[in-house]
Amino acid sequence: MLVEKLLLNVLIILLPIFIHSVLFDNKRVGNSPYLCGVLQSIAVFLSLAFSFEDGGLFWDLRYVPMVLAFLYGGPIAGIMVLVSYLTTRTFMGGDLLLGYVSGFLAALFPFMFVKKFWTLDANKRIKTAVLVGLWPLLSMLLILVANIFINDASAEDTNQILMNVAIFGAIQIFAVWVAAILNESLIEKDLMRKEILRAEKLNTLGELAASIAHEIRNPLTVVKGFLQMMHKQEKGDNYYYLSLVLTELDRAESIINDYLNFAKPQFEKLEDAELAEIITEVTLLLEAFAAKEGVQVNVKLEWGVYVKTDRNQLKQALVNIIKNGIEATDEGGEVIISQDGAGNESYVVISDTGKGMDSSQIARLGTLFYTTKDKGTGLGTSVSIKIIEAMGGTISFNSELGIGTKVEISLPAYRNFVDVRSLNHSV
Numbered sequence: 296m297l298v299e300k301l302l303l304n305v306l307i308i309l310l311p312i313f314i315h316s317v318l319f320d321n322k323r324v325g326n327s328p329y330l331c332g333v334l335q336s337i338a339v340f341l342s343l344a345f346s347f348e349d350g351g352l353f354w355d356l357r358y359v360p361m362v363l364a365f366l367y368g369g370p371i372a373g374i375m376v377l378v379s380y381l382t383t384r385t386f387m388g389g390d391l392l393l394g395y396v397s398g399f400l401a402a403l404f405p406f407m408f409v410k411k412f413w414t415l416d417a418n419k420r421i422k423t424a425v426l427v428g429l430w431p432l433l434s435m436l437l438i439l440v441a442n443i444f445i446n447d448a449s450a451e452d453t454n455q456i457l458m459n460v461a462i463f464g465a466i467q468i469f470a471v472w473v474a475a476i477l478n479e480s481l482i483e484k485d486l487m488r489k490e491i492l493r494a495e496k497l498n499t500l501g502e503l504a505a506s507i508a509h510e511i512r513n514p515l516t517v518v519k520g521f522l523q524m525m526h527k528q529e530k531g532d533n534y535y536y537l538s539l540v541l542t543e544l545d546r547a548e549s550i551i552n553d554y555l556n557f558a559k560p561q562f563e564k565l566e567d568a569e570l571a572e573i574i575t576e577v578t579l580l581l582e583a584f585a586a587k588e589g590v591q592v593n594v595k596l597e598w599g600v601y602v603k604t605d606r607n608q609l610k611q612a613l614v615n616i617i618k619n620g621i622e623a624t625d626e627g628g629e630v631i632i633s634q635d636g637a638g639n640e641s642y643v644v645i646s647d648t649g650k651g652m653d654s655s656q657i658a659r660l661g662t663l664f665y666t667t668k669d670k671g672t673g674l675g676t677s678v679s680i681k682i683i684e685a686m687g688g689t690i691s692f693n694s695e696l697g698i699g700t701k702v703e704i705s706l707p708a709y710r711n712f713v714d715v716r717s718l719n720h721s722v
């Protein structure tokens with residue numbers, strides 16, 4: 296039966312992936328071309344050995360391992376599989392010329408995709424693999440049609456062959472699709488493991504850095520104090536230099552503070568704060584900066600929504616994000632801050648008409664020291680995210696290159712009705 300043999304072939308196709316995931320857990324698919332080449336060569340050999348013969352035609356999934364090897368293992372793996380195919384095919388005998396030609400043809404298309412493949416994201420890679428996998432199917436179809444014409448097959452035979460083609464096509468697409476999905480999940484698992492390792496390392500490093508930053512801050516404060524005194528008394532040449540030194544010291548201090556804040560947001564005094572009031576204060580704070588950059592800041596507020604927080608921390612979080620919005624926006628653009636509440640949540644949406652970010656830039660947001668600015672610190676966003684999360688809120692970034700960015704913050708909040716009632720009493 297064709298279907299049975301082909302299903303056996305599907306298992307053969309999946310074999311390399313299972314072997315890879317069980318025995319070579321620490322080797323990433325795609326990073327070990329020789330391993331991939333060997334495993335897929337075995338699959339080619341087996342699928343040739345277990346092919347279904349019908350009237351001189353052989354039905355099997357021999358080209359699938361080749362496609363997978365080229366795409367996921369790279370050119371070396373692909374060529375290894377091609378060589379194994381040609382060798383096995385030679386030993387099998389039959390119409391060798393046709394076998395060689397179709398082998399090379401089947402390798403050609405995936406070979407052309409080798410470079411482009413890894414520039415795609417996981418979903419597109421799966422789709423590409425399925426599409427590339429259609430190519431050998433097409434060439435197979437051509438050969439079959441030619442076969443029908445040359446041999447002048449009867450209608451019944453033709454129907455049978457067409458039926459086989461349909462089954463074969465469906466199973467082959469299915470095989471490539473499943474194999475690609477499994478490969479992608481292996482890749483993702485590997486990335487995740489690396490990410491966890493990295494995060495652990497960073498964690499210890501981060502603690503170390505935080506304690507150093509803390510130690511540096513104290514002498515820095517002393518130095519700054521004395522320099523400020525000297526600055527006041529200085530009338531001569533050094534006045535200018537001392538001013539410069541002081542601004543740079545301020546910068547160093549703010550970086551250290553930001554970093555410490557990131558490492559451990561300090562909620563010193565929790566109080567009920569009205570969101571609209573905080574936002575008003577923050578916009579006042581940034582008014583001059585926005586004016587200097589020629590950016591209009593528009594605010595839409597809803598009064599009466601309260602959050603429990605350390606006011607200074609929340610202000611810091613908002614300042615960082617609004618400032619980024621202003622910095623990203625060209626002269627004449629605008630930044631809109633709108634705040635409203637619903638139930639136990641309150642939303643602050645900060646959107647700008649700035650230069651925006653692409654998906655890879657968005658993904659890097661919140662990574663310490665990631666900045667695209669000359670004088671940037673790459674701390675602002677990380678600090679804001681940390682503070683919002685410490686408040687039990689969430690923050691999300693949507694952005695489009697050239698159009699603008701929208702930052703949505705949601706915070707646990709409540710409406711203060713007590714005020715209203717006590718007001719009624721006193722009336």
Ligand code: ADP
Nearest residue numbers: 619620623666667668671672673674675676700
């Ligand atoms: P910094 O502002 O010091 O560069 P941040 O952590 O605040 O550090 O921001 C990191 C990077 O994220 C910025 O350099 C910028 O490239 C990008 N970014 C953040 N907010 C926006 C925004 N609203 N529009 C465009 N890019 C942004």
Ligand code: MG
Nearest residue numbers: 615619675676
């Ligand atoms: Mg910033």
